[in-house]
Amino acid sequence: MTTTPAPQSGAETGVLARVSDVRCVYGGGEQDFTAVDGVSFELNEGEILGLAGESGCGKTTLGNALAMIAVPPLYVLSGRLGIDGREIDLATLNAADVKAHRPYRGTTVSMLPQGAMNAISPTLRIRSLVLDVMRAHDKNVAKDEALDLARDRLKMLEMPVRVLDSYAHQLSGGMKQRVITVISTLLNPRLLIADEPTSALDVSSQRMLVEMLLAMVEQRIMSGVVFVTHDLPVLSQISDKLAIMNRGAIVEMGPTAQLVEDPQHPYTEKLLGSVLDPTAETRRKGKEWLTGGSGLVRSATETAASGTSPSDTPKGATS
Amino acid sequence: MNENATPDPAPHTHRAESASGPQTSADGVVTHSVPTDEAVLSCRNVNKVFNVAGNKVHAVDDVSLDFAAGKVLAVVGESGSGKSTLARMLLRLMPVTSGTITFRGQDVTHIKGAELRRYWTEVQAVFQDPFASFNQFFTVGSLLRRSLKLAAVDKAEADALIEECLGYVGLTPKDALHKYPHQMSGGQRQRVMVARALMMRPKVLLADEATSMLDASLRVNVLNVLHDLKADLGLTVLFITHDIGQATYLSDRVAVMEHGKVVERGTTEEVIFSPQAEYTRRLLADVPDLRGSLKQR
Amino acid sequence: MTQELAAVAEPKQASLLTRLNPLRGMNLSSRFWIALVIVAIVMLLGLAGFVYPTGSGEKVGSLYDAPGNGLLLGTDNFGHDVVAVLMAGTRTSLTIGLVAGIVATLIGVAIGLIAGFVGGWVEELLMGFTNVVLAIPSIIVLILISISLPQSTIWSLAIVIGITSWPWTARAVRAQASSVATREHIDVARLSGARLPEILVKDVLPYILSYTVMAFVLQVSGAILAEAALSMLGLGPSGTDSLGTQLHWALAFQAVASGAWWAFLPPTIVLTLVSFGFLLLQASLDEVFNPRLRRGKKKQMKKAAARRAAEARALAEAAASAVDGSSRTRAGESA
Numbered sequence: 001m002t003t004t005p006a007p008q009s010g011a012e013t014g015v016l017a018r019v020s021d022v023r024c025v026y027g028g029g030e031q032d033f034t035a036v037d038g039v040s041f042e043l044n045e046g047e048i049l050g051l052a053g054e055s056g057c058g059k060t061t062l063g064n065a066l067a068m069i070a071v072p073p074l075y076v077l078s079g080r081l082g083i084d085g086r087e088i089d090l091a092t093l094n095a096a097d098v099k100a101h102r103p104y105r106g107t108t109v110s111m112l113p114q115g116a117m118n119a120i121s122p123t124l125r126i127r128s129l130v131l132d133v134m135r136a137h138d139k140n141v142a143k144d145e146a147l148d149l150a151r152d153r154l155k156m157l158e159m160p161v162r163v164l165d166s167y168a169h170q171l172s173g174g175m176k177q178r179v180i181t182v183i184s185t186l187l188n189p190r191l192l193i194a195d196e197p198t199s200a201l202d203v204s205s206q207r208m209l210v211e212m213l214l215a216m217v218e219q220r221i222m223s224g225v226v227f228v229t230h231d232l233p234v235l236s237q238i239s240d241k242l243a244i245m246n247r248g249a250i251v252e253m254g255p256t257a258q259l260v261e262d263p264q265h266p267y268t269e270k271l272l273g274s275v276l277d278p279t280a281e282t283r284r285k286g287k288e289w290l291t292g293g294s295g296l297v298r299s300a301t302e303t304a305a306s307g308t309s310p311s312d313t314p315k316g317a318t319s
Numbered sequence: 320m321n322e323n324a325t326p327d328p329a330p331h332t333h334r335a336e337s338a339s340g341p342q343t344s345a346d347g348v349v350t351h352s353v354p355t356d357e358a359v360l361s362c363r364n365v366n367k368v369f370n371v372a373g374n375k376v377h378a379v380d381d382v383s384l385d386f387a388a389g390k391v392l393a394v395v396g397e398s399g400s401g402k403s404t405l406a407r408m409l410l411r412l413m414p415v416t417s418g419t420i421t422f423r424g425q426d427v428t429h430i431k432g433a434e435l436r437r438y439w440t441e442v443q444a445v446f447q448d449p450f451a452s453f454n455q456f457f458t459v460g461s462l463l464r465r466s467l468k469l470a471a472v473d474k475a476e477a478d479a480l481i482e483e484c485l486g487y488v489g490l491t492p493k494d495a496l497h498k499y500p501h502q503m504s505g506g507q508r509q510r511v512m513v514a515r516a517l518m519m520r521p522k523v524l525l526a527d528e529a530t531s532m533l534d535a536s537l538r539v540n541v542l543n544v545l546h547d548l549k550a551d552l553g554l555t556v557l558f559i560t561h562d563i564g565q566a567t568y569l570s571d572r573v574a575v576m577e578h579g580k581v582v583e584r585g586t587t588e589e590v591i592f593s594p595q596a597e598y599t600r601r602l603l604a605d606v607p608d609l610r611g612s613l614k615q616r
Numbered sequence: 617m618t619q620e621l622a623a624v625a626e627p628k629q630a631s632l633l634t635r636l637n638p639l640r641g642m643n644l645s646s647r648f649w650i651a652l653v654i655v656a657i658v659m660l661l662g663l664a665g666f667v668y669p670t671g672s673g674e675k676v677g678s679l680y681d682a683p684g685n686g687l688l689l690g691t692d693n694f695g696h697d698v699v700a701v702l703m704a705g706t707r708t709s710l711t712i713g714l715v716a717g718i719v720a721t722l723i724g725v726a727i728g729l730i731a732g733f734v735g736g737w738v739e740e741l742l743m744g745f746t747n748v749v750l751a752i753p754s755i756i757v758l759i760l761i762s763i764s765l766p767q768s769t770i771w772s773l774a775i776v777i778g779i780t781s782w783p784w785t786a787r788a789v790r791a792q793a794s795s796v797a798t799r800e801h802i803d804v805a806r807l808s809g810a811r812l813p814e815i816l817v818k819d820v821l822p823y824i825l826s827y828t829v830m831a832f833v834l835q836v837s838g839a840i841l842a843e844a845a846l847s848m849l850g851l852g853p854s855g856t857d858s859l860g861t862q863l864h865w866a867l868a869f870q871a872v873a874s875g876a877w878w879a880f881l882p883p884t885i886v887l888t889l890v891s892f893g894f895l896l897l898q899a900s901l902d903e904v905f906n907p908r909l910r911r912g913k914k915k916q917m918k919k920a921a922a923r924r925a926a927e928a929r930a931l932a933e934a935a936a937s938a939v940d941g942s943s944r945t946r947a948g949e950s951a
Contacts, residue, residue, distance in 0.1 A: 283568070
């Protein structure tokens with residue numbers, strides 16, 4: 001597919017995946033919209049990369065490209081994923097490209113899409129979901145074998161095995177999200193792409209999911225995670241490395257603690273500055289605003305000025 | 320209105336009523352302090368029971384709260400805590416199962432028709448979803464003009480009122496009125512919604528998760544708008560949220576709800592910085608910390 | 617970001633007028649145009665009666681004259697020109713279909729809207745009534761009402777068909793309306809002081825208009841067939857030609873047995889065309905209202921694909937010509 005010689009990602013110890021030059025567009029009749037504009041990064045064995053940015057920055061699009069699940073109108077123009085000594089061409093320009101991705105989907109790279117927990121069929125028990133996932137990969141897998149695997153996994157992660165016999169509506173949101181995470185990693189993918197898995201959850205459920213993901217990486221159920229979210233505090237809990245995306249490009253990347261403590265890019269600084277956590281610092285900021293000056297005139301100007309924020313543009317104009 | 324315009328510099332923790340420390344009632348409600356200012360809106364023993372497939376679900380369980388004039392009161396709770404149900408009952412969009420809601424001393428629990436519409440000139444709301452709140456077939460202009468019949472202004476004043484309200488949220492009629500919702504960003508849409516609510520010159524603005532679907536940087540913006548509305552217009556703001564961090568930034572008082580019950584209430588400092596109720600403590604402990612990695616390395 | 621995906625796939629949900637204008641040059645499928653052409657042909661056939669030299673009541677020959685002699689489709693049992701009768705009949709059938717469709721849609725939308733939006737016991741009551749009406753075999757009701765009417769005109773027939781066929785529309789509209797009723801913009805409208813009728817018309821109806829239009833098209837096609845069935849049984853409008861009465865007389869005067877195909881085949885074909893055209897139109901209207909189902913113009917899609925391929929090639933070349941070690945540059949550093 002590509003003539004570029006494959007970098008020896010397998011030979012270098014420690015490097016799990018090398019992503020280079022991913023470019024994605026949303027196809028329009030007359031004109032395409034570029035959603036991801038040349039993104040490259042490396043992920044080490046056992047690492048979790050946090051991909052953060054505001055809506056429309058291209059983070060979900062990048063996740064879809066990496067998981068090889070891009071469907072029109074999203075087209076991946078270019079991009080390579082070096083993993084396990086193989087060099088996968090991520091481009092999806094024609095049917096042949098898409099077909100070439102099939103053997104990697106779910107095994108090499110698995111995707112936990114946004115809102116997956118609400119997409120579980122209400123009429124089926126969780127166990128049939130397990131079978132679906134396993135059979136999508138191997139048509140001849142035995143029912144008992146698949147369920148045994150799922151049971152083992154659940155036990156391993158200290159989750160109740162009886163969820164397999166439940167229907168989606170009988171489980172809480174947090175439990176649904178954890179179960180679907182376990183199911184989507186049954187095939188031991190090398191890399192898991194998780195898109196906003198915590199966003200619809202309460203803080204307590206968020207924490208349980210984060211802890212479970214950490215345990216899963218620890219036990220090498222998967223060897224690496226790309227965690228996509230807008231929620232910086234969650235990312236700082238879980239990720240080794242943070243990548244901040246804006247307008248389709250990574251503007252800053254580095255070890256989590258370093259990036260949080262000492263952001264270099266003004267956009268990173270702005271994002272970190274707008275985090276509101278229940279601390280004295282937040283309280284002080286709030287009060288400062290109140291005692292800070294001439295009230296509405298100020299907020300009106302400030303608000304009007306914020307129209308330049310990347311995410312503060314009409315929906316259709318962004319990805 | 321003017322006496323409310325100056326923000327209260329004194330932290331509420333040092334008020335007389337909290338000197339004796341937080342009180343825990345028989346049913347486990349922790350009350351640090353009660354507001355000393357006159358309540359503009361209050362609810363007493365409000366209940367809401369839903370019938371879900373033959374089962375009774377107690378969504379709101381005996382909630383009594385006072386909303387002091389010119390203050391921001393946050394109702395914090397996770398999903399299923401009943402906070403949004405409470406909000407809809409306070410707005411009179413949903414009937415109560417039992418209990419009373421009073422606005423400026425007047426019982427508004429069961430008012431109807433013209434009386435209810437008069438209530439809505441005083442109590443307005445902004446909702447969670449900046450897209451679903453709009454009728455996508457109408458422009459911002461028709462959305463705002465629709466509120467005019469409640470705003471009770473004549474035609475000549477109408478344009479001035481619209482301009483004034485858009486001005487509060489940093490928009491001008493020229494760049495907003497002709498727009499359809501899909502032509503605006505989430506932040507702009509939510510600001511238009513605030514402007515709409517202000518058209519009636521209400522006393523109380525209820526923001527039901529109004530900022531939770533916005534990006535973080537825009538969120539601070541909209542919170543600041545609410546801050547300023549309180550300070551400059553003396554608006555009482557009811558801020559319903561699942562995000563205790565936003566409540567920390569914005570509110571004067573906080574009430575924490577769990578399973579339809581208020582479990583703790585007091586000033587922001589009291590509830591967030593010295594929580595007493597078990598649930599509040601757990602909630603605060605689970606909030607992810609920017610500097611608290613869970614990785615054991 | 618599924619939402620954002622949708623935003624891209626559904627670029628403009630502009631004003632009501634633009635949404636409803638099917639001729640706004642969007643990439644409509646050939647299915648839509650075929651449907652439109654069929655329906656247009658049938659309508660033209662109906663309208664052609666106004667300029668056709670022979671009247672439908674004019675006796676131009678005897679019983680079942682074969683085609684020829686200047687008579688394209690021969691004569692019917694009365695010796696009338698079949699072409700002229702067919703034109704008049706098509707017009708009558710279309711009129712009945714339209715009027716019945718409007719009546720059924722009006723009743724169905726009103727009942728469905730109120731039931732779906734208001735909910736509670738109002739919904740139970742209205743939908744209970746709807747289901748009862750639905751359960752009664754409508755053809756029997758139609759026959760009973762038609763017999764009991766002192767004189768059957770096309771208007772009375774249309775209204776009778778209309779008031780027996782609304783329940784389907786009501787049910788479809790109710791489901792849609794109750795889902796719209798939970799949207800936040802309804803609460804916003806109430807808080808803005810809007811009253812129930814205003815909310816139904818301004819805040820609910822526009823959201824379900826596409827379903828309503830599709831239901832209307834189905835109702836029209838259903839009504840035309842219902843008229844044909846009634847008229848074949850001899851319950852049609854008296855003294856008027858319709859596609860159904862044409863078939864009725866053809867049957868009554870042994871057209872099939874005597875091999876006079878020109879007497880029964882033309883109305884049958886027109887009926888088939890009409891219902892096929894409307895059904896196809898209904899199916900393709902889905903694409904007009906739901907751009908996601910719209911298949912792009914092939915040419916334009918090909919062009920876009922070629923453009924993207926060229927872009928990808930250019931990117932690959934640029935990457936190849938760059939320094940070989942470029943892939944080792946970390947994104948964070950290069951930015």
